[in-house]
Amino acid sequence: MPCGLYYLLQGGIVLELVQLKNSPKVIGTKQVKKAINKGIAKKVFIAEDAEPHIIEPIKELCRQNQVEVSMVENMDLLGNACGIEVGSATVALINNEP
Numbered sequence: 001m002p003c004g005l006y007y008l009l010q011g012g013i014v015l016e017l018v019q020l021k022n023s024p025k026v027i028g029t030k031q032v033k034k035a036i037n038k039g040i041a042k043k044v045f046i047a048e049d050a051e052p053h054i055i056e057p058i059k060e061l062c063r064q065n066q067v068e069v070s071m072v073e074n075m076d077l078l079g080n081a082c083g084i085e086v087g088s089a090t091v092a093l094i095n096n097e098p
Contacts, residue, residue, distance in 0.1 A: 020045070021083045024094050029054055032090040036061050041092040043068045047075040050089035058090050067092075 026035045035041040036058075044062050046055050048071050062069045072078045075087030082091055 020081045020091070020093070024096055025082065026092050026094055027079075027082055027084065027088050027090075029058060029090050032058060032092040033061060035092045035094050036065050036067055039065070040094045041065075041067050042095055043070065043093045045070050045072050045078055045081075045091045045093075047072050047078045047087065047089050049074045054089050 026032055044067055075089055079087040
């Protein structure tokens with residue numbers, strides 16, 4: 001598929017990967033945890049192939065803070081969606097202001 005036509009399907013919600021690439025976000029588990037704790041994370045994307053000891057605490061933190069979670073097929077897809085050349089276990093879309 002041409003760039004811009006890739007889709008991330010999660011729970012019936014379709015999000016163009018281009019939107020994820022261009023949206024305000026933080027990438028990586030430490031930054032995602034900080035964003036959730038600061039109350040600026042709107043939605044968290046988690047790669048299904050990431051190590052459970054990495055993603056389970058993020059899932060729990062999202063539950064505690066009522067942050068929406070979407071699972072992504074793998075870390076490479078999530079990294080590519082963000083415009084980086086490496087995989088990522090977690091990404092959070094953030095508000096511009098706390």
